Amino acid sequence: MRVYIPSTLRLLDEACHAGEFGPQPLTVYAVTPALREWYAEGDDEELEYAAMAQAARASVGLLADDPGTARRRVVVSAEMSAVPPADGAAELGDARLELHVVVPWRAVASVHLDETGAAATVGKAAELWASAQNGDDDALFALDSCEGEDLMWYATQEIPDLLAAEGPRGRL
Structure with missing residues (x-):
């Protein structure tokens, strides 16, 4: 099953060097029964995109928690053989x-990353993350604005060079 791991450049660098994403429990996003039911008319590709979009949104929350890292959303796509079923408490x-x-790092299929030009939009959303979680309309608008930014695709063999180009531990 394909899972999407919300991340940051700093966390991606740490996982690359550690050889794994963790610690447990780890929040990931995937095509769940709740997502399928909500988006019943979507094909598999559309459902995967919807799951990745939720992971990208969660990446903004990680950026809010780490103001010293580059303001670019990161989503790691990985293939997992054993993914637990949803516990039934998930919202539609x-x-x-x-x-x-x-x-494990060997499960990583690709990385999706904002272009550098998205930093202002993503940074504003990260700055307003807490307010968005409390339902503030302006903050939600800032968070929704991130969805207008495209995530670039990187193959696994490109990740070390990408991280080296971004500088030490993905800092600003």
Whole structure:
């Protein structure tokens, strides 16, 4: 099963060097029954995109928690063979899962990353993350604005060079 791991450049660098994503539990996003039910008319590709979009949104929350990292959303796509079923408590449309295993680096299929030009939009959303979680309309608008930014695709063999180009530990 394909899972999407919300991340930051700093966390991506740490996982690359550690050889795994963790610690447990790890929040990931995937095509869950709740997502399928919500988006019943979507094909597999559309459902995967919806799950990745939720992971990209969660990446903004990680950026809010780490003001010293570059203001670019990161989503790591990984292939996992053993993904637990949703516990039934998920809201309609929710793609979130909790993994109680680490995700080994060898499971990574690709990385999706904002272009550098998205930093202002993503940075504003990260700055307003807490307000968005409390339902503030202006903050939600800033968060929704991130969805207008495209995530660039990187193959696994490109990740070390990408991280080296971004500088030490993905800092600003």
